[in-house]
Amino acid sequence: MTTVTEQTTYPSGIFIAGTWLDADESFDVVDPATEETITTVADAGPDHARAAMDAASEAAEAWAATTPRERSELLRSTFDLVIQRRDAFARTMTREMGKPLAESYGEVTYGAEFVRWFSEEAVRVAGRYGTAPVSGQRILTMKMPVGPVYAITPWNFPLAMATRKLAPALAAGCTAIIKPAHETPLTTLLFVQALQDAGLPDGVVNCLTSTHSAEVTEPIITDPRLRKVTFTGSTAVGKILLRQAADQVLRTSMELGGNAPFLVLPSADLDKAVQGALDAKMRNIGEACTAANRFYVHADVAEEFTRRLGERMGALKIGNGLEEGTQVGPLVSSKQLAKVRELLDDALANGARTVVGGTSPEGPGYFLAPTVLADVGPQARVWTEEIFGPVAPITTFETLDDAISLANSTEYGLMSYVFAENLSEALYVVERLESGMVGLNSGVISDPAAPFGGVKQSGLGREGSHEGIEEFLETKYVGIRL
Template identity: 45%
Template sequence: MLEVLCTQGLPEGWRFWARAHYLSPFREGEAGFTAKKGREMTLEKDSKVADVRGHRVPTGLFIDGEWLRTGQEIPVINPSDKSEITKVADGSGGHALEALAAADRSAQQWRHWAPRARADLFHLAHGLLIERADAFADVMTMESGKPRAEALGEFNLSAGFFLWYAEQVAHLHGRYQEGSPGGYRVIETHQPVGPSFLVTPWNFPMLMSARKAGAALAAGCTVVIKSARETPLTAALFIDTLQEAGFPAGVVNLIHTSNSAEVSEQIMADSRLKKVSFTGSSAVGTVLLKQASNLIINSSMELGGDGPFIVLDDADVDLAVREAVICKFRNAGQACVAANRIILHESIAEEFTEKFLAATAALKVGDGFDPEVSVGPIITERQLNRVSGLVESFQSAGGTLLAGGNVIDGEGFFFEPTVFRFDSYDHDFCNDELFAPIAALYTVTTVDEALRFANDTHYGLSAYVFSKDLSRVVTVAERLDFGMVGVNRGIMSDPKAPFGGIKESGLGREAGHEGIYEFLEPKYIALTIDERSGMEG
């Protein structure tokens, strides 16, 4: 398929050139791609696929261009009804090292692919992704529980990220300039970091796979993706699509595991690994950073958030309510950028609270395939119990329960959209990532008070501010100690924009130009020039 892509419509002479320049690095027998024939395989080929609402999804590990089984399996559970969807292969630390070895063998060939060839491959993969939109939406709804409309929205955003990277592959730039004292030239270029370990979360399984892998592959890096235990099928469908598009063996690898700690510990201790990109809790990110320090592994961390949501006295209250409901209850509140603390100026607090409670009451909780459902389940029973514990903690801290607060009886892990009001903020919740459908309302009297309270957190991922005064919102946004600020909007993810936080919310950025350069190392070449040479005659 890749050969057809690279050569279709070209005269025969040009076809020969395209085959030689685009495809020859991965021809059978080239160095680096015959190694797997001579190594002992501890895995067996796996032809098993799951039927998920009529969509075929591979269930094995994907290593060196093959789907493989391990002899151990992990059940994948539908959180809407606790039923088993299927089982996937359970990988160990040893299997992760097999995947890293494949990524390492393919690294030199992949990094030297012509940019246009890599871009063309991306465009083909993007087309195949679009053809499978319904499959991705159905699979995500089944294994994560999110409403199908949300799942389809996540897919569309993910495809947009992948297209963005496709368009940027051939537009990675360096610099050329004269050295300061003269006599030589300063050449700055960039080279791929190398084999990369991408750790994805369960709450946005498609978006994180596409955003991380898209950037790494566009930069010329090979990857080992570790899926989240709760949502391995979305990752498998993504990898299956890249395989069908023609990504070469070893360039993309996928590990499922029930023992993330073992997998991470072993792969992070291997000198062949050059980069780790992780999305998840700050606690786990801290562990990975400690592991990365042993070999000074290049690290990107997208960690926890606290999401202060400030509504000033001159805000459009109806707009703020609509955006707050989305920002708080999307994905049942299980998002690092969710609005955890809703900070209201006293002059609009009563109006906002009344309208917010009405909007919250109108939310329907249930199975994501019901088109009227807007809030799906909590991902696991363990997380459901944690959410119940948060309600008890909020009440103990003096919070007034205004709505919800209960587990919903039934087959799935459902919890009522919940709203608390606090009359003070002398508690530690601003340093906790809620990851729950629980909103906490606070009242302040001045903008300065709102800013002090918003910034009083270890986190620094996202914040939000609502006001009709442009000068005011710009001033407030600049004083918020967060990596991203939404002004009069509760969702701001965009392929063009750098996504990430400061403080304990992480290191580095994803998406935008910065997202690709996270997987590139700058390289400086000092070139001596004899400025008299060639000037005679």
């Protein structure tokens, strides 16, 4: 165990068959606000991956045989531990990812709720029994766990992404291997520790922290004992995993990239629209797949909307997320900051006008001031690439059909936002948007009780809600001749 603060200690990073292990190699976890090393964790390799697969496979039969109530109670105990340890979880998220402490506490609540939700879903899995209308045979269906699961999580929501995948897998009776992003592994380690402290049997969950993603993934995803891959991350990596999963005909859940349009229709209440834009753009410093990426505003209200949004974003306080009053923390890494600045520079080269922001304070830290851009040219990359940072590009439209066409002009289809007071106008647009989720007069709609997922190249499957546990269950049919 490495002591980082008086309040928090972190395991080594590799957890296999109920034991925390070290490795020959390690890597630093860096605070993006200070650029200082928080701690080092073990850097897993292919041998660890094979051992984790062995452990998950060996534990699978016994875990699948536990009663739904046993699994439910373990998850509920884990939920209680996460809430009891909220301070350690929140401070850890802020230190390794950069988000303000208030947002980190919000993620503790949000992430823990997936554990509580699926503790309740565990006891509600059911099949059916009926009579075939022609043959008279009896039809019996039963739900079975798919088997060992490989879960790969991103760096931007390190608790919620772990709980959103592991909680339904465990509730369904599946064992799992989780590989958190190397930028933010510590929060996941705390969650795995909570599972262990709640009484999770050895081998049911295994954790691999690693900077060698491809090398660690290969022996797991090619193992015939693996039955499911669940991934949140970029579309490019998702496509690689889908190709690899095809060789084993694996079940997959893919929550991939986004390019969310934010539509302000003629009837919009601008007070609601500006607040919604702030919520949809600046949650998690803009580093969210659901973040508003493209702002399309009706020409009649564009000038006023742009002015108000610029004022609100320009007033946000930038700083270390641990400092009181901070509203905007750093981006997660120097690489991420460079990517956002590249997109910003490209927009300016394509005619954009800076309404507010566009600058970075002197270091340390990977900071970028919240930025609003107007008059962004149609060739700018911000219209086609996920920004993943605090930059809001704005352009105008004239008709609802124009807005729909602009919104759908992307290969992505995860999230859309629509602001309008006229219900007919709103529903006309909402029904034609090509996205798995729509926020109508709301800038934040993610909820453990709601299905989360996209269409087109934004992914496959749904997480959360009743649909979330189905992703980890197979349907077995038994035909009975009486």
